[in-house]
Amino acid sequence: MYKSIAEIVQAAQERQLSLAELMIEQECELSKKTVAEVRTKMQTQLRAMHAAAVRGTHGKGVASRTGLTGQQAAKLVKYHQEGHSLSGDTVLTALENAVATNEVNAAMGVICAAPTAGSAGTLPGVLFALKKRLALSEEDEVNFLFCASGFGLIVANNATIAGATGGCQAEVGSASAMAAAAAVEASGGTPQQSAEAFAFALSNLLGLVCDPVAGLVEIPCVNRNVVGAVNALAAADLALAGLTSQIPADEVILAMKDVGQRMPRELRETGLGGLAATPTGTEIAFKIFGQEA
Amino acid sequence: MNEKYQSVFDIVGPVMVGPSSSHTAGAAKLGFAAGKLLPTRPDKIQIDYYESFAKTHAGHGTDFAIVAGILGMETNDPRLPESLDLVHELGIPVQINEMQTPSPLGHPNTAQLTLWAGQKKVSLWGDSIGGGKIEVKQIQLGEKTLELPGPLPVLLFSCPPSRLPQILAKMATLSVVVTAQNFCQLNQTENLYALNLQKEIAPKSELELSQLCHNLICL
Numbered sequence: 001m002y003k004s005i006a007e008i009v010q011a012a013q014e015r016q017l018s019l020a021e022l023m024i025e026q027e028c029e030l031s032k033k034t035v036a037e038v039r040t041k042m043q044t045q046l047r048a049m050h051a052a053a054v055r056g057t058h059g060k061g062v063a064s065r066t067g068l069t070g071q072q073a074a075k076l077v078k079y080h081q082e083g084h085s086l087s088g089d090t091v092l093t094a095l096e097n098a099v100a101t102n103e104v105n106a107a108m109g110v111i112c113a114a115p116t117a118g119s120a121g122t123l124p125g126v127l128f129a130l131k132k133r134l135a136l137s138e139e140d141e142v143n144f145l146f147c148a149s150g151f152g153l154i155v156a157n158n159a160t161i162a163g164a165t166g167g168c169q170a171e172v173g174s175a176s177a178m179a180a181a182a183a184v185e186a187s188g189g190t191p192q193q194s195a196e197a198f199a200f201a202l203s204n205l206l207g208l209v210c211d212p213v214a215g216l217v218e219i220p221c222v223n224r225n226v227v228g229a230v231n232a233l234a235a236a237d238l239a240l241a242g243l244t245s246q247i248p249a250d251e252v253i254l255a256m257k258d259v260g261q262r263m264p265r266e267l268r269e270t271g272l273g274g275l276a277a278t279p280t281g282t283e284i285a286f287k288i289f290g291q292e293a
Numbered sequence: 294m295n296e297k298y299q300s301v302f303d304i305v306g307p308v309m310v311g312p313s314s315s316h317t318a319g320a321a322k323l324g325f326a327a328g329k330l331l332p333t334r335p336d337k338i339q340i341d342y343y344e345s346f347a348k349t350h351a352g353h354g355t356d357f358a359i360v361a362g363i364l365g366m367e368t369n370d371p372r373l374p375e376s377l378d379l380v381h382e383l384g385i386p387v388q389i390n391e392m393q394t395p396s397p398l399g400h401p402n403t404a405q406l407t408l409w410a411g412q413k414k415v416s417l418w419g420d421s422i423g424g425g426k427i428e429v430k431q432i433q434l435g436e437k438t439l440e441l442p443g444p445l446p447v448l449l450f451s452c453p454p455s456r457l458p459q460i461l462a463k464m465a466t467l468s469v470v471v472t473a474q475n476f477c478q479l480n481q482t483e484n485l486y487a488l489n490l491q492k493e494i495a496p497k498s499e500l501e502l503s504q505l506c507h508n509l510i511c512l
Contacts, residue, residue, distance in 0.1 A: 001296060027301050031492075041302060048308040048369075105311030108354060108374045115304045115424045117314040123305070145305050152304035157296040161304075162315050162423025164345040164401040170423070178304075215349030217312035268401065270348040289351055 001026060005154055005195050005249040012191035019181070019191055020143035023150035042142045048112040049101070049124045055109060056100025064106040066288055069218040073100035087230075090133045094229040098125030102222040114145075115152045115161040115174055118210075118221045122175035123148055123182075125229030130186050140186060148182035151198055158250070159257035163210035163269040166260025168221075172228040173205035173256060177249075179232035180239070189240050199245035201235035202252045206259050209267035211274025214285035220275055297444065298426060307425045309368040315402050316346065316353030319421025321373065324362020326429055326445075326512045327406040330415040335408035338363060338380070339388040343396035343403040346421075350389070359406065360387060368425065396420075398430050429512055434485065442473035443489035445512055451483045452506040460505050464488075467498040483507065 002008040002022070012019050027038045056062055056073045063070025073096050079085060080092040087095075098121035105111045105120050114123040127144050130136055136144070152161065155174045160166040180201035181194040189197075205228070213219040247255070266273030275281050298304065309318040328335070340359055342350050350356055354374065361376035372379075380387055396403035400420035407416040416433035429447065431440050441447050452460065464471060470491035479485040485508075494502075494511055503509040 001299065003296075023301055030299055038301075042305065045302070045305050045308060108311050110308060110369055110371065111311055112306060112308045113314040113318065113425050114306075115314075117309060117311050117317065117425075120311075120314075146301060149301035149304040153296075153298050153301065156298040156304060156424065160423060162402070162421075164315060165423065212349065212352065215352030217316075217353060265344075265401070269345050271352065272348065 001030070002150065002154065003157070005151065005198065005253075008150060008154070009191045009195050018143065018147070019150055019185055019194060020146040023146040026150075039142055042145050043138065045112045046138070046141050046145055048110060049114070049127070052104045052109060052111045052120075053097045053100045053124050053128060056104045057096055061100065062103055062107040062109060064103070064218055065108070066214075066216060066218065068213070068216065068284065069106045069222045070103050072222070073103055090129045091230060091233065093132050094125040094129035094233060095226050097128040098122060098225040098229040099222055101125070102225050106216070106218045106222060114148070115156065115178070116163070116171045118163060118217045119171040119175040119225060119228060121222070121225030122172055122228035122232065123179050125225060126179040126183055126232045129229070129233065130183055134186060136186060144182045144186050147185045147194070148178040151178045151181045155253055155256070159253050160260060165268065166256065167208060167263045167268050168210040168224055169205050169208040169256055170260055171210070172224045173202055173208055176205055176228035176232045176235070177202035179229065180235035183232060183236035184239050187236065187240055189236075193239040195249045196244050197235045197239035199247060199249040199252045200238050200243075201232050202249070202256060203245065203247065204231055204235065206256055209263065209274050210269040211267055211276045212269065212271050213276045213281040214288050215271035215276070297422060298424070303424060303426055307368045309425060310371060310373040311354075313353040314425040315421040315423050316349060316355045317358045318368040318425035319402070319427050320355045320358040320404070321362035321366065321368045322425065322427045323404055323406060323417065323419045323421060323429070324359035325365065325367070326362075326419065326427070327408060327415070327417040328363040328365055329510050329512060330417060330432060330434065331408055331410050331413060333410050335363065335385060335410050337386055337409040339390070339407040341390045341392050341405040341407075343392050343394070345401040346404055347391040350391075356387070356389060359404065363406070363408065434479070437477050437479055437485060439477045439485055439487055440475055441487050441489070442475040446490045446493045447512045448488045448490055448494065448509070449485065449512065450502070450506040450509040451479045451485045453482050454484050456505065457486065460502065463502060463505060467501065469494055469498060
């Protein structure tokens with residue numbers, strides 16, 4: 001099993017294989033299943049992601065039980081169609097799909113965690129934007145998810161992907177870095193460029209706190225996935241342009257772990273600090289639960 | 294192989310009902326594991342939450358997820374959010390406690406689940422470590438407590454101590470690799486064993502092993 005990003009990049013370079021191919025190989029070895037079987041399983045995850053994004057953007061979209069979030073992805077779709085957005089087609093597509101996915105999640109609909117439910121919109125945001133931008137086939141999309149999950153495994157085993165342990169940097173930060181690395185590979189970049197994109201994306205989100213209002217995975221989680229997706233696209237572009245991170249990707253993961261350990265518990269998914277502790281955040285919690293969450 | 298996350302589907306997955314992989318999907322898995330400890334549906338449920346779980350269980354759907362898991366629902370079952378209505382209709386009381394003390398397991402997402410069915414009482418202590426992944430640390434059957442030897446999957450069963458070599462030999466022929474084990478005395482004739490397995494056991498192998506012991510449960 002690959003234990004570091006340096007290891008997996010080196011293996012890809014030496015064996016002239018893609019990062020996705022290496023992850024498929026590792027998964028087959030672990031599960032004793034065939035390439036076709038593990039690809040089919042990943043296709044199932046992809047289709048669940050797609051179904052959630054469609055559900056959230058279709059018609060009026062979905063709303064959560066509390067009414068705190070929902071139906072904003074549909075607004076974004078309309079705005080996008082009007083054609084006057086500042087950030088353009090690819091970014092708008094990423095926004096719609098990221099928001100839609102997390103609105104479905106907040107509404108207790110079915111999503112695919114990637115790597116977590118709170119950060120479930122980041123990967124589909126980037127993936128479905130690239131699908132349109134690069135005309136990716138379903139096979140390419142499945143490869144994107146294998147590549148992303150390889151980077152995710154290294155984060156999960158060397159640091160954490162839980163907001164309660166490391167804050168939102170561990171969730172949306174990890175998702176964004178995974179998406180950035182996979183975006184580079186989907187665009188024809190090198191394995192080393194994937195590692196650079198990963199390092200940029202995670203470095204830029206270090207310190208991001210987990211401060212859910214009323215303890216709900218709604219505010220600010222839905223929109224945090226927007227920053228995850230857009231940051232991933234930007235980081236991928238930096239790497240594809242040939243920029244390199246001075247701090248290697250594996251060390252950025254350790255930095256994320258270090259920051260997570262130093263983060264006070266009020267900012268690690270307890271609903272006690274940050275936006276959750278603002279007067280309005282506290283009032284929302286009181287309205288919903290009749291007490292401070 | 295001591296990495297907590299091994300499969301790419303631990304990262305891209307599970308496909309699940311929202312809103313939180315650790316507080317909903319992981320919670321449902323903890324409930325599912327606890328439910329397996331009883332041969333029948335429980336008639337009473339108690340949930341003790343610690344730390345982050347204690348603070349955010351209501352908002353993250355942890356209550357319905359754990360209860361749904363206890364009733365045997367999987368993480369992607371769309372009926373998950375209705376489980377509290379379901380136990381109410383079934384007349385199963387659910388007692389929820391928000392503990393003020395730190396987690397006895399040293400993890401922010403810790404729960405102790407206690408289930409009763411008639412005279413039987415079982416308890417499970419576990420953590421939801423992120424991305425829908427769980428760890429079960431300890432179980433209690435009646436008054437007997439057993440610490441689990443390592444991460445899931447874990448095979449639990451009871452048998453007389455003299456029977457164990459035969460069971461281990463059978464496991465070897467079924468290519469079931471045991472990586473760690475622990476046990477406690479269950480009653481005058483039998484011990485309760487917990488075997489940490491390298492990977493999940495096939496249903497056919499489970500059936501064959503169940504002929505050789507009692508109370509076989511695969512967590």
